[in-house]
Amino acid sequence: xxxxxxxxxxxxxxxxxxxxxxxxxxxxxxxxxxxxxxxxxxxxxxxxxxxxxxxxxxxxxxxxxxxxxxxxxxxxxxxxxxxxxxxxxxxxxxxxxxxxxxxxxxxxxxxxxxxxxxxxxxxxxxxxxxxxxxxxxxxxxxxxxxxxxxxxxxxxxxxxxxxxxxxxxxxxxxxxxxxxxxxxxxxxxxxxxxxxxxxxxxxxxxxxxxxxxxxxxxxxxxxxxxxxxxxxxxxxxxxxxxxxxxxxxxxxxxxxxxxxxxxxxxxxxxxxxxxxxxxxxxxxxxxxxxxxxxxxxxxxxxxxxxxxxxxxxxxxxxxxxxxxxxxxxxxxxxxxxxxxxxxxxxxxxxxxxxxxxxxxxxxxxxxxxxxxxxxxxxxxxxxxxxxxxxxxxxxxxxxxxxxxxxxxxxxxxxxxxxxxxxxxxxxxxxxxxxxxxxxxxx
Numbered sequence: 001x002x003x004x005x006x007x008x009x010x011x012x013x014x015x016x017x018x019x020x021x022x023x024x025x026x027x028x029x030x031x032x033x034x035x036x037x038x039x040x041x042x043x044x045x046x047x048x049x050x051x052x053x054x055x056x057x058x059x060x061x062x063x064x065x066x067x068x069x070x071x072x073x074x075x076x077x078x079x080x081x082x083x084x085x086x087x088x089x090x091x092x093x094x095x096x097x098x099x100x101x102x103x104x105x106x107x108x109x110x111x112x113x114x115x116x117x118x119x120x121x122x123x124x125x126x127x128x129x130x131x132x133x134x135x136x137x138x139x140x141x142x143x144x145x146x147x148x149x150x151x152x153x154x155x156x157x158x159x160x161x162x163x164x165x166x167x168x169x170x171x172x173x174x175x176x177x178x179x180x181x182x183x184x185x186x187x188x189x190x191x192x193x194x195x196x197x198x199x200x201x202x203x204x205x206x207x208x209x210x211x212x213x214x215x216x217x218x219x220x221x222x223x224x225x226x227x228x229x230x231x232x233x234x235x236x237x238x239x240x241x242x243x244x245x246x247x248x249x250x251x252x253x254x255x256x257x258x259x260x261x262x263x264x265x266x267x268x269x270x271x272x273x274x275x276x277x278x279x280x281x282x283x284x285x286x287x288x289x290x291x292x293x294x295x296x297x298x299x300x301x302x303x304x305x306x307x308x309x310x311x312x313x314x315x316x317x318x319x320x321x322x323x324x325x326x327x328x329x330x331x332x333x334x335x336x337x338x339x340x341x342x343x344x345x346x347x348x349x350x351x352x353x354x355x356x357x358x359x360x361x362x363x364x365x366x367x368x369x370x371x372x373x374x375x376x377x378x379x380x381x382x383x384x385x386x387x388x389x390x391x392x393x394x395x396x397x398x399x400x401x402x403x404x405x406x407x408x409x410x411x412x413x414x415x416x417x418x419x420x421x422x423x424x425x426x427x428x429x430x431x432x433x434x435x436x437x438x439x440x441x442x
C-alpha cells in the first residue's frame with residue numbers, strides 16, 4: 001500500500017509539473033501574439049481591418065522644385081497603377097489610384113511649393129482613392145511614373161509638373177474636360193440618355209416616408225479641420241449622421257437613406273440625385289463650420305434653407321465654400337450645365353421652399369431647448385446640395401470647429417445624443433403634420 005501511495009504521489013507531481021509547463025508555454029504564446037497584434041495599431045483603427053492589410057500603404061509625400069517645374073513624390077509599400085489628368089477652372093491635377101491606406105503625417109498637403117498650392121487625398125469610392133492638386137496656374141503633367149523599390153528606397157509614385165500657358169494647357173485636355181466644349185457635350189449626353197426617373201418605376205414594397213441624411217464632405221474632401229488636422233469635419237458629421245439614422249429608425253415609421261456611410265467622396269449633384277430618386281420626404285445635410293482666422297469668433301448651431309440671395313455675408317461665404325466641394329474632389333463637371341439648368345427651372349416650385357422653411361422653424365424650436373444655437377439660427381443661401389426641387393431640404397451647421405467651446409461639444413457623445421434626440425423629434429413632428437394633411441405618400 002505504501003509503495004502504491006508513493007507511486008500516486010509521484011504521478012500527481014508529474015502531472016502538476018506538466019500542467020505548469022503547458023501553462024507557461026501558453027502564456028508565452030499569448031504574450032507573443034498580443035505583442036504582434038499591437039504592431040499595426042494605426043491600421044486597426046481603419047474600418048474593415050481584415051481588408052485594409054491588403055491595401056497599399058502610403059507613408060510619406062513631398063514636393064520639390066520651383067514655379068517652373070515641380071515634382072511630387074509619394075512613398076508606398078508596393079507599386080500601384082494610377083491615372084493622372086488635369087482639369088481647368090480652377091486648375092487642378094487629379095490622380096486616381098486603387099484604394100490606399102494614407103498613413104501620412106498630420107497636416108501634410110495643407111501647404112504647397114512651386115506650381116502646387118496644396119493637395120489633398122482620400123477615398124473617393126469603395127476600392128478607389130484620389131489625390132487632388134490645386135495649382136497656381138496652367139500646368140501640364142510632364143511625366144508620371146512609379147519607381148520600383150531600389151537602393152533602400154521604397155516604391156514611389158512620381159509626378160512632374162511643368163508650367164505652360166493657358167492655350168497649351170486647354171489643348172492638352174481631353175475633349176470632355178475642355179471648357180469651351182462642355183456645353184455641346186452636355187447637350188449631346190442629355191439627348192442620348194433617357195430619363196432615368198421614367199425608366200425605373202418606384203418600388204412599392206416599402207411605402208414609409210424616406211428621410212435622406214447627408215453627412216457632408218468625405219474621402220478626398222476633409223471639410224474644415226481643427227487640432228492640427230487631427231479633427232476633421234468629414235468624420236464628425238459622419239458619426240453624427242449615423243447616430244441620427246439609428247435614432248430615427250428605432251421608431252420604425254420612416255426609411256432612412258444615407259448619402260454616405262463611410263469615408264467616401266460623393267459629388268454634390270449625386271447627393272441631390274439620391275433625394276430625388278428616392279422621392280424623399282425630407283433631406284437633411286449635416287456640416288460643421290469654421291471661421292477663417294482673423295474674421296472674429298462665432299458659436300452655435302445654424303439651420304440653412306435655400307435662397308437665391310444669401311441672408312447675410314456669412315451665409316454667402318459658407319455657401320461659396322461648400323459649393324466648391326466638387327472642385328475639391330477633382331470632379332469633372334461635364335454634366336453640370338444641364339443638371340443645374342434643370343434644377344434652376346424647377347426652383348419655381350414654391351411649395352417645396354415653404355415646406356423647407358417650415359421644417360427649419362420646427363427644427364430650431366426643438367434644438368434651442370437642448371443645443372447651443374447661433375445668435376441668428378435661421379439663415380438662407382444658395383447651397384447646391386439643397387436644390388432638389390421637389391424635396392424639402394435643410395443644411396444644419398452643428399457648430400464651429402474654430403470655436404473652442406463648440407469643438408468640445410462636437411466631439412462629446414453626450415452632446416451628440418442630445419442633439420440627435422432634438423433633431424429626431426423635429427423630423428417626427430414635421431412629417432407627422434405634413435403626412436396628415438397630404439394624404440397618401442407620393
